[in-house]
Amino acid sequence: MKDLGQLHFYFGIEVMYFDGGIHLNQSKYATELLKKTNIIVARAVGTSLAQKHGLHEAKGSPVNASTPNSEHFQAVKRILKYVKGTVQLGLTLIAKSPLRLYGFSYAYWGGCTTTRRLTTGYTIYFGANCISWASKKQHTVARSSAEVEYRH
Known part of the structure; x- marks a missing residue:
């Protein structure tokens, strides 16, 4: 080697x-x-x-x-x-970061201003480093914030 x-x-x-x-x-x-x-x-x-x-x-x-x-x-x-x-x-990956896994998600009722469809997303962090993320506009229109939370 x-x-x-x-x-x-x-x-x-x-x-x-x-x-x-x-x-x-x-x-x-x-x-x-x-x-x-x-x-x-x-x-x-x-x-x-x-x-x-x-x-x-x-x-x-x-x-x-x-x-x-x-x-x-x-x-x-x-x-x-x-x-x-x-x-x-x-x-960017930070070397001196705590070895903890964090996750955040959101659901935005009527998030798309054009179609008024629900927008959802999440981010996953390993310490200070974001290792995964996504956002998605749902196929249906939610009628209430409770429905948003249920679908999310």
Whole structure:
């Protein structure tokens, strides 16, 4: 075995060290992908997909990976434009953090201003480090805050 020193890249993830922790990002990989697809010159967008992306085959049947169409191409372009705006983002991990697991969740009744649907989400922390998160707009409209809590 040979000591190669500190880790700098691992499967496309760049590792940058600072006092008290590390910062992980994929900016090099994302930039190379944007250059290959010529999206590097395009304008960045704030969301990865539009609300109603409608990814179906021409006949209206569900999406099949073997038959992409122009709607799929447009969706991929939008995702890449979103990546362009998030190239510098990454994940910071603090080394000296308590070894405790924390979880937070929320339910926002009528959270989506357009559809008035329930928005839920959660974050999981291991000490000071966020290790998992998600948010989701529910498929139905809640009629009360009690129903929001029940569904969540």
